[in-house]
Amino acid sequence: MIDPVIIRPEIALDDFLPIFVSSAFVLIFGGFYVGIYTAVKVNLLKKWTMPIGYFFWVLTAYCLYIMGNLMHVGEFTAKALVVAAFGLLLLPHAVYYMQDNVHEENEH
Amino acid sequence: MANNITSESKQLATWYFTFAAIIFGAQLLFGLVAAIQYVMPGFLFEIIDFSVARMIHINALVVWMVFAMFGSVYWLLPDETGIETVGIKLGKLLFWIFAAAIVVVVLVYLLVQVGPADETTIWFINEGREYIEAPRWADFGIVVVALGFVANLFLTGMKGQRSGIVTVLMADMIAFSGLYLCGMFFTDNISMDQYWWWWVIHLWVEATWEVFVGALAAYGLITIIGAHRKVVEMWLWIEVAMLFGSGILGLGHHYFWIGTPEYWWEIGALFSALEPLPLVAMFIHVLYDWGKTQGQEMGEGHIDEDHVKSVVTNKPAFTWFVLNAFGNFLGAGIWGFFHTLPQVNLYTHGTQFTSAHGHLAFFGAYATILLGMMYLAIQGSNGIKVLKHTKASIWAVSLITSGVVGMTVALTIAGYVQVLVSRAQMGATWAAYFDGQSGMWFAQAMDWRLVMGAVTFLGFLFLIKDFLSTGKNPVHER
Numbered sequence: 294m295i296d297p298v299i300i301r302p303e304i305a306l307d308d309f310l311p312i313f314v315s316s317a318f319v320l321i322f323g324g325f326y327v328g329i330y331t332a333v334k335v336n337l338l339k340k341w342t343m344p345i346g347y348f349f350w351v352l353t354a355y356c357l358y359i360m361g362n363l364m365h366v367g368e369f370t371a372k373a374l375v376v377a378a379f380g381l382l383l384l385p386h387a388v389y390y391m392q393d394n395v396h397e398e399n400e401h
Numbered sequence: 402m403a404n405n406i407t408s409e410s411k412q413l414a415t416w417y418f419t420f421a422a423i424i425f426g427a428q429l430l431f432g433l434v435a436a437i438q439y440v441m442p443g444f445l446f447e448i449i450d451f452s453v454a455r456m457i458h459i460n461a462l463v464v465w466m467v468f469a470m471f472g473s474v475y476w477l478l479p480d481e482t483g484i485e486t487v488g489i490k491l492g493k494l495l496f497w498i499f500a501a502a503i504v505v506v507v508l509v510y511l512l513v514q515v516g517p518a519d520e521t522t523i524w525f526i527n528e529g530r531e532y533i534e535a536p537r538w539a540d541f542g543i544v545v546v547a548l549g550f551v552a553n554l555f556l557t558g559m560k561g562q563r564s565g566i567v568t569v570l571m572a573d574m575i576a577f578s579g580l581y582l583c584g585m586f587f588t589d590n591i592s593m594d595q596y597w598w599w600w601v602i603h604l605w606v607e608a609t610w611e612v613f614v615g616a617l618a619a620y621g622l623i624t625i626i627g628a629h630r631k632v633v634e635m636w637l638w639i640e641v642a643m644l645f646g647s648g649i650l651g652l653g654h655h656y657f658w659i660g661t662p663e664y665w666w667e668i669g670a671l672f673s674a675l676e677p678l679p680l681v682a683m684f685i686h687v688l689y690d691w692g693k694t695q696g697q698e699m700g701e702g703h704i705d706e707d708h709v710k711s712v713v714t715n716k717p718a719f720t721w722f723v724l725n726a727f728g729n730f731l732g733a734g735i736w737g738f739f740h741t742l743p744q745v746n747l748y749t750h751g752t753q754f755t756s757a758h759g760h761l762a763f764f765g766a767y768a769t770i771l772l773g774m775m776y777l778a779i780q781g782s783n784g785i786k787v788l789k790h791t792k793a794s795i796w797a798v799s800l801i802t803s804g805v806v807g808m809t810v811a812l813t814i815a816g817y818v819q820v821l822v823s824r825a826q827m828g829a830t831w832a833a834y835f836d837g838q839s840g841m842w843f844a845q846a847m848d849w850r851l852v853m854g855a856v857t858f859l860g861f862l863f864l865i866k867d868f869l870s871t872g873k874n875p876v877h878e879r
Contacts, residue, residue, distance in 0.1 A: 304748065306825050313739055313817070320677055320735045331685045335692030364744040366670075373671040380678055388639060388682060392689065395635045 308363045315360040322356060323381050325349040330385040334393075354378045405784035408479045410486035413493055415782055417472025418775045420500050421465040422868065425768075427507070428461035429858045436851040453514050456527065456534055457507065462763060463532050464503055469771035470613060471550055474570060476778050477620045478554070482561025488553045495549040502542045506535050523587070530598055533584045540585050547578040565634035569616045569641055577609040592660030599655045607676065607733075608648035610767060614725065615640040615683060617770050621722045624777060626712045628690040636686045643679035651676045657743045658750055666743045673741035677734040687726040715780050715788040717867070720798055721773030728765020736761050736809065748824040753846075754816030761809040764801075772864070779871050787878035793867035800860025807853030815846035 304312070329346030332338040361374050406412050435454040437444045445454075478486045486492065509526055516522030527534040535543065551574050558567045584601035588594050619637045622628040653669025694712050713719045736758040740749035749755070780788040823829065823837030837843060871877070 304745070304825065306821060309745075309748070309817070309820055309825065312745055316739050316745075317735050320681075320730070320738055323677070323681060324730060327681050327685050328688060331688050332692065335689055336696055337688075337692045364742060366742065366744055369667050370670040370674075370742060370744070373667075373674050376671075377674040377678070380675060381681070384678055384682065385685065388636075388685065391639070392632060392635060395632050398631075 312363045315356040318356040322349045322353040327385045334389050350382055406782050409489045410475045410479050414472040414476035417468050418778050421468035424461050424465035429861050431457040433854050436854045439847045440851050457510055459532050460534050466767050473774040478557050481564045481567045482557050484561035487556035491549055492553050495546045499546045502539050506539050551578050566616050566619050573609050573612045580604050595659045603652045603655050611644045612641050614770050622690045625715050625719050626694045628694050640679055647672050647675040654741050670742050677738055680730050680734040716790045717794040718773040718776035721769045725769040728769050732761030732765035748820045752816040752819035753812045757809045757812035764805040783872045785877045789876050793863045797860050797864035800856055804853045804857030808850050811846045811849040815843050818843040
């Protein structure tokens with residue numbers, strides 16, 4: 294009889310929960326970052342809260358690092374995650390810049 | 402229902418919405434049957450087996466959403482183009498053909514269930530492809546209906562004023578309809594078959610449907626809170642670029658384990674990592690427009706924040722639209738990102754993790770906004786100026802949302818057990834599968850999934866009560 298092939302785990306058993314939690318926090322913190330940025334820009338929040346928004350981006354990037362590290366991602370995927378992290382940093386700036394210009398054109 | 406509607410296109414939209422609501426109920430009902438069977442395996446055994454209940458559950462999901470999407474387009478077309486929809490009589494005829502075909506297909510699923518596993522089954526019973534299991538005769542019918550729908554949309558868009566929203570919808574609906582063709586043919590090789598099947602499923606839900614949602618959100622924000630059209634349409638174009646930019650090649654995350662070349666690992670990893678970005682953008686979109694419009698209202702003399710007049714003219718619809726922004730971000734974004742990279746997807750693939758993601762993503766990204774569109778139609782058809790929340794609408798939104806979130810949490814716990822036991826500890830063997838399913842945590846999670854499914858269904862009953870009683874409810878401003 295041929296023994297069944299067992300696929301040995303490459304991820305340690307104890308690492309699964311931190312992986313799922315950190316990947317969830319990537320987007321939760323990311324959401325807080327863009328949410329606070331936008332809320333400050335449309336005057337729903339006071340300006341002093343903006344650094345808190347950027348702090349959430351730092352947390353996002355850190356969670357992304359933890360997640361990638363625990364997953365043992367390859368070189369290419371690690372680069373992809375860095376691109377995604379910087380994409381998230383730039384996204385609200387670029388979008389708000391364009392939106393503000395459209396608003397200016399139409400309201401003044 | 403449609404007493405106050407003068408546009409035939411909007412009248413047709415209410416037909417689509419009504420049929421969609423009925424099929425939505427069927428989806429939830431058969432979902433409940435399947436959930437009960439996880440807990441009590443003998444329930445309706447050999448009458449409606451799990452395979453049949455699940456088939457109807459997930460196919461009804463797709464069908465009611467497609468009906469509601471067609472309804473949404475017929476509803477917004479006269480507003481966006483300034484004219485009556487061209488070829489509306491054809492549209493009405495196609496509605497009846499579509500509805501009749503769906504009724505026949507469901508009856509065959511229920512009464513015939515399985516065929517002789519040859520060409521007869523494919524042509525007359527089901528094709529055996531998840532989500533798009535309609536037999537081939539119905540496939541051709543669906544193609545005819547979709548072509549007629551696209552013709553209505555294009556002819557109207559070309560004749561009337563073509564707004565950015567209509568332009569996006571015209572392009573999107575061509576892709577939406579065309580992609581269905583990829584799920585209509587078989588190849589002998591299962592990997593190749595799955596390869597094409599994913600073109601329909603992934604490129605629908607993570608590309609064309611998301612763009613569709615972007616267009617509906619744009620229309621909704623203009624209609625409900627009076628957001629500035631140019632700003633909203635600017636957002637829409639950004640979202641379209643981002644969604645297609647990340648969504649099309651995000652397809653790669655479905656190609657990790659089906660026998661396709663390994664370069665899909667890199668492609669899937671890169672574009673899947675970028676896929677949450679447009680969802681974040683859509684989330685900001687609603688916040689941005691709401692903040693700007695409400696801020697403008699406050700700036701025009703209503704300085705007192707406690708007494709500022711709300712800019713929202715349809716509160717239930719706006720609640721569903723806001724839930725869409727959050728739900729899309731949570732369900733498609735977070736629950737998708739959990740297991741989108743190949744390193745972890747190796748363990749989560751095919752577990753209840755996928756089911757958790759599917760429940761929250763379909764609800765958050767699509768069901769919410771389509772229910773919001775139904776409320777817009779109810780407002781219009783009853784001639785209501787400001788549609789307010791009622792007890793039934795609050796119960797509906799609370800119970801449906803908490804029910805779906807509860808199901809998602811329960812399925813995530815069940816999936817986590819499978820990842821640890823069936824995959825990581827026991828190496829994905831046949832015995833591992835059953836060991837994973839027999840654990841206490843898995844069993845209890847499935848019990849809670851059933852409870853939360855019942856909560857969702859209860860919420861649906863409140864929703865229908867609210868739909869049917871809105872016309873006579875004096876609480877709304879007319």
